[in-house]
Amino acid sequence: MHRARAKTSIDAMHLWGTAGAAIALLSGTPVLAQDGAATGTVTIEQPEGESPGDFPDAPADAQDPVIIASDENLPPEGAEYNAAGERQISFAADILSYDSEAQVTIAQGNVLMRSGDRSLRADTVSWSQRTGVITASGNVRFVDENGNQLYTESVELTDEFEAGAMEDLLLALRQGGRLAANRGVRESDGTISLEQAAYSACDIVTPEGCQKEPSWRITADRVTYDPSDSQVRFRGAYLELFGARILPLPGLSVRTDGGPVSGFLVPDLRISENNGVEVSGSYYIRMADNKDLTLSAYLFTETTPMVSAQWRHLTDKSAYQITGYATHSRRISDFTGLTDNSESDPRGYLFSNGRFQFTPEWSLTSSIRLASDKTFLRRYDISRDDRLRSMVDLERIDNDSYLSIAGWATQTLRLNQDQDQVPVALPVIDWRQRIDDPIAGGLIELQFNSLAIMRKAGQDTERAFAKAEWSRKAITGLGQVVTATALLRGDVYHSDDNFLNETASYRGNPGWETRGVALGAIDVEWPFVGEFLGGQQVFTPRVQLVATPDIKNMAIPNEDARAIDLEDSNLFALNRFPGYDRIEDGARVTYGFDWNLRRPGWELFTTLGQSYRLDNDREILPDGTGLSEKVSDFVGRTEIRYRDFVKLTHRYRLDKDNLAVRRNEFDATVGSSRTYAEVGYLRLDRNITSVEDLQDREELRAAVRVAFANYWSVFGSGVFNLTDREEDPTLSSDGFQPIRTRLGLAYQDDCLEMGVTWRRDYISAGDARRGDTFQLYFSLKNLGFR
Numbered sequence: 001m002h003r004a005r006a007k008t009s010i011d012a013m014h015l016w017g018t019a020g021a022a023i024a025l026l027s028g029t030p031v032l033a034q035d036g037a038a039t040g041t042v043t044i045e046q047p048e049g050e051s052p053g054d055f056p057d058a059p060a061d062a063q064d065p066v067i068i069a070s071d072e073n074l075p076p077e078g079a080e081y082n083a084a085g086e087r088q089i090s091f092a093a094d095i096l097s098y099d100s101e102a103q104v105t106i107a108q109g110n111v112l113m114r115s116g117d118r119s120l121r122a123d124t125v126s127w128s129q130r131t132g133v134i135t136a137s138g139n140v141r142f143v144d145e146n147g148n149q150l151y152t153e154s155v156e157l158t159d160e161f162e163a164g165a166m167e168d169l170l171l172a173l174r175q176g177g178r179l180a181a182n183r184g185v186r187e188s189d190g191t192i193s194l195e196q197a198a199y200s201a202c203d204i205v206t207p208e209g210c211q212k213e214p215s216w217r218i219t220a221d222r223v224t225y226d227p228s229d230s231q232v233r234f235r236g237a238y239l240e241l242f243g244a245r246i247l248p249l250p251g252l253s254v255r256t257d258g259g260p261v262s263g264f265l266v267p268d269l270r271i272s273e274n275n276g277v278e279v280s281g282s283y284y285i286r287m288a289d290n291k292d293l294t295l296s297a298y299l300f301t302e303t304t305p306m307v308s309a310q311w312r313h314l315t316d317k318s319a320y321q322i323t324g325y326a327t328h329s330r331r332i333s334d335f336t337g338l339t340d341n342s343e344s345d346p347r348g349y350l351f352s353n354g355r356f357q358f359t360p361e362w363s364l365t366s367s368i369r370l371a372s373d374k375t376f377l378r379r380y381d382i383s384r385d386d387r388l389r390s391m392v393d394l395e396r397i398d399n400d401s402y403l404s405i406a407g408w409a410t411q412t413l414r415l416n417q418d419q420d421q422v423p424v425a426l427p428v429i430d431w432r433q434r435i436d437d438p439i440a441g442g443l444i445e446l447q448f449n450s451l452a453i454m455r456k457a458g459q460d461t462e463r464a465f466a467k468a469e470w471s472r473k474a475i476t477g478l479g480q481v482v483t484a485t486a487l488l489r490g491d492v493y494h495s496d497d498n499f500l501n502e503t504a505s506y507r508g509n510p511g512w513e514t515r516g517v518a519l520g521a522i523d524v525e526w527p528f529v530g531e532f533l534g535g536q537q538v539f540t541p542r543v544q545l546v547a548t549p550d551i552k553n554m555a556i557p558n559e560d561a562r563a564i565d566l567e568d569s570n571l572f573a574l575n576r577f578p579g580y581d582r583i584e585d586g587a588r589v590t591y592g593f594d595w596n597l598r599r600p601g602w603e604l605f606t607t608l609g610q611s612y613r614l615d616n617d618r619e620i621l622p623d624g625t626g627l628s629e630k631v632s633d634f635v636g637r638t639e640i641r642y643r644d645f646v647k648l649t650h651r652y653r654l655d656k657d658n659l660a661v662r663r664n665e666f667d668a669t670v671g672s673s674r675t676y677a678e679v680g681y682l683r684l685d686r687n688i689t690s691v692e693d694l695q696d697r698e699e700l701r702a703a704v705r706v707a708f709a710n711y712w713s714v715f716g717s718g719v720f721n722l723t724d725r726e727e728d729p730t731l732s733s734d735g736f737q738p739i740r741t742r743l744g745l746a747y748q749d750d751c752l753e754m755g756v757t758w759r760r761d762y763i764s765a766g767d768a769r770r771g772d773t774f775q776l777y778f779s780l781k782n783l784g785f786r
Contacts, residue, residue, distance in 0.1 A: 089115045090113070090114045090115070091112060091113045091114070091125075092112045093107035093108060093109055093111045093112070094110050095108040102128070103130050104127065104128050104129070105127045105129070106125070106126045106127075107127075108125075109123065110123075111123065111125045111136070113125065116145065117143075117145040117147075119143045120141070120142045121140070121141045122137060122138055122139060122141075123139050133157070133164075134156070134157040135154070135155075135157075136156075136157065137155075138154075139153075140152050140153065140155050142155060147174035148173050149172040149174075150166070150171050150172075151171075152166045152167065152168060153167070153168055154167060164185060164186055165186075166183070166185065166186070167183055169181055169184050169194075171184075171192065171194075171225070176201050176781065176782055177199060177200065177201040177254065177782050178199070178200060179194060179197055179198070179223060179232065180197065181194035181195060181196060181197035181223065182196040182197075183196070191224060192224070192225040195221070195222055196221065197220050197222070198217050198219045198220070199217060199218040199220070200217035200218065200751065201780070201782040202214035202217070202751035202752070202781075203750050213243070214751070215242060216241050216242070216752050218234060218240070219237065219245075220236050220237040220238075220252075221235055222234075222236065231261060232254045233253045234249065234253065234254075237249040237250070239780075241752075254783065260286050261284075262283075262284055262286045264281065264283050264284075265282040265284055265294075267279055267280060268281075268777060269775070269776045270381075270773065270776075271772075271775075272772075272774075273769050274379050274380075274381075274769055275301075275303050275379075276302030276303070277300070278300050278301075279298075280296060280298045280299070281296065282294050282295065283296075290314040291312065291314065292312050293309065293310070293312075294309065294310045295308075296308045296309070298380075303327075304329045306327035306380065307325075307326055307327070308323065308325045310323045317356060318357065319355055320366075321353065322351075323351045323352070324350050325376075325382065326346070327347050327348065327380075328346055328347070329347055330344045331345055331347070331373060331375075345372075347372045347373060347376050349370070349372070349382060350369070350370045350371075353367040353368070362395070363394075363395050363396075364392070364393070364394050364395075365391075365392070365393045365395070367389070367391050368390045369388035369389060369390055370388065371411065371413065374414070374415060375413075375765055375767050377413065378413075378768030379766075379767050379768045381773065386412070386414050387410050387411065387413055387414070388410065388413065389409070390408070390409045391406060391407065392407050393405070393407075394406070400434045400435070400436075401433045402430070402432045403430070404428070404429070404430045404431075405428075405429050406427065406428040407425065407428065408424070408428065409425075409426075410423070410424075415765055418457065421456075421457055422455070423453045423454065423455050423458070423559070424454050425451060425453050427452060428450075428451050429450045429451075430447070430449050431449075432445060433446045434446075440472060441474075442470050442472030442484075443470070443472065444468065444469070445469045446466075446467070446468055447466070447469070449463075449465055449467075449580065450462075450463065450464040451560075453559055455497075455500075459495060459497050459498050459500050459501045460496045461494070461557045461559055462494045463491065463492070463494075463581070464491070465489055465492070465580065466489070466490055467487065467488070467489040468487070468488050469485065469487045469488075470485070470486045471483060471484065471485045471486075472484050478526075481524070481525040482524050483522070483523040483524075484522055484523075485519070485521040485522075485574065486519070486520050486521075487518070487519040487520075487574070489517035489518075490514070490516055491516075491517070492512070493508065493513045493514070493556050493557060494511065494512050494513075495510055495511070495513075495557045497510075498557065505558070505622075506558040506559075506562065507557060508555055508556045509556075513555050515551065515553075515556055516551075517583055518548065518549055519546065519574060520546075520547050521547070523542070523543075523545075523572065524542065524543050524544070525540055525542045526540065527539070532597060533597070534600075535600070535602070536598050538595070539593065539594075540594040540595070541593045542572065542594070543589065543591045544589070544590040545588075545589050546590070547586075547587040548585040548586060548587070549585065550585055550586070551585040553620045556581055556582075558581045559579070560578070560579030561578055561580065561581045561582035563578055564576065564577050564578065564622075565626065565663070566625060566632055566633060566653060567635055567651065567653070567663070568609070568636055568637040571590060571611070572590055572592075582620055584627075586614065586616075587613070587615060588611050588614060589612045589614070590609060590612075591610065591611075591612075592607065592609020593609070594606075594607045602642055603639075603640075604638075604639070606636065606637065606639070607636055607637050608634065608635075608636035609634070609635060609636070610633070610634050610656070611627075611632040612631055612632070613629075613631075624686035624687050625686065626653055626662060626663075626686075629656075631656050633655055633662060634653065634654040636651070636652055645671065647668070647670075648667075648668045648669075650665070650666050651664075652665070660685070662684070662685050663683070663684055663685070663686075664682070665683075666679070666680070666682075667679070671705075674705070674707040674713065675706050675713075676704070676705055677702075677704045677705075678701075678702065678704070679701070680700070681699070681701075682698070682699050683697070683699075683722075684696050696723065697723055698721070698722035699723070700719075701718070701719050701720075703715070703717035703718075704716055704717070710749075712746070713745075713747075714743075714744070714745055714746075715743070715746065716742060716743045717741070718739075718740065718741040718742070719738075719741075720737065720738050720739060721736075721739055722736060737762070738762045739763060740760070740761050740762065741762075742757060742759045743757070743758045744758065751780065752778070752779070752781070753778065753779040754777065754778030755776075755777060755778075756775070756776050756777075757774070757775050758772065758774050759772070759774075759775075760772050761773070
């Protein structure tokens, strides 16, 4: 096979000497620009079928003429081909020389060559017109069209400006990661083959610029990089961790564009009280750029194996995923905790969710969660949820209207709760329409809502209402913000089997019931702005008047407005019940203030308020909620922030008579992203025993992480139940009952994360027994091990 002869010509070149004079390069005359700079464009054409024997009459030193051109004759910067389809190579160098006998052009000193998206920098570059080979040496950096950077001391490039043979090279991939090799070659199709190579995604220098050894690397006998599918494939690969070879990785491949590839994932190791020693492994299958499948297997020493699968799919109009777990094991009684001696049963869990966007307005959202029994998820440490919600919601949203047609179902995982008494809501329809400026410059919102709740062994309720609400906000000449609201609503209810509801105040009357609602409100805010303590403060007093005629509340079933409690978040709400089934009637005045102070690095916010009822007490508001009497309790919130280092939030409710703390909630975060402490505390002292949704609770949550030795950290967390028997007679706790604690040791740098954790659960739930769990994990950047 003959190699095509490269016919070359220099069609545009400018040489600037130290005096700035232009020197013409004539045919056959060597020219040297000393201490100057050379820039220009080389055009390369390859006639097909030509070989060295095709030009017998041409003298050995024959040269095409060199044309001196002006700047405007140069091709556009970055252009890869000229109008004739010939490759253009732009260059710049400190010194340019030409050997007419050897037909070699040599560029020296800060050489830069560019063709399209490819570029090369080197100390010296020589170009042979006879062979069409470009040889670069000395601090070579070659960047290909994909943004990958090749560093080497010497490289040969073809006349198509593609790298050839290389030695002692480093390949920096655009999406992160580096390949180093003793030898390498780039084929004509762009494939790079490396021998005795090593790969790592770790930085080799610290942020301070000091060199460091990578914490992990992959060594291989041979590595192939194929730009057509952006994959690096390894043969004879091993994982080295901190210099020690620990694990063979057969069939390993990595995508340079950050995308996933098919292959095995590193196993997880866990030791638990429930299942003994657990080893799990997964195989990832990349079906296409928009869909994949992960198959997993779990082996246990104390129970039968388990399998799982996860399917993910992204389409033009949707994104969804389906995950399933399955095993065949013997259950343990939900209540006694004893093993059931019957034959093993199929057990499993299904989780699916997704969103389908049919048009810019119409969409469908769904989530399905189903478990075979109440303890499966806890037994196999998949989830600690005490209920599984499934839903489907068809929505239409535009600038002025909203429509939702939905359905909800819940599977309880609480051992003492009967599934037959858990409701299914289907359908749930909500429609809203906003109309701007129809009356006195206000805003009208129309709403229609319907709900049907069904239980196998419990109260059934159907509801529908229509509402019209007008509101207008205005700013007076003195700066007050005044909001006026008027509301009309009509309700229709139907309920059956009301006597099956254990809480009498939630039942309502059986059969058909109707209700009318009318409400008017005026809300006035008056912000004052000024300087204080070197910062800026905003003090905003606020007063609200809400009036509603007597409403037939107790005749209506209560399904969605049970957890009523006075808080800072609902102090100025038109209806302080959380749902639609109860409406706070009568007339009341609510008053309070917000105060905000900002200084450099600091921010302080506090709010405090109270309400006064103008008529008699409301029977729908239980004693202890802070709202049942004419004068309500005080509620407030205070937040303090200092840069990103400190965040403190305190929510509280104070008894109006003796200022006793009825609600005390505290959340604090102090520290940086590596060393921090978090504390959360909640105490509800409402003395409500007749309604389950409002019983007293006291809980403490804490977490801490301490970093040391650059990359290491220790961490711990815990959840503690502080409720005693006086607050909840159904509990056996003495006021301090750990729920779950965790301790761990972790290492994390720019490319490696690994650690070991210990967790202890203190409460048994069927076959999810209390006890210790140990887990070992690690994750490698760019390899998708976690």
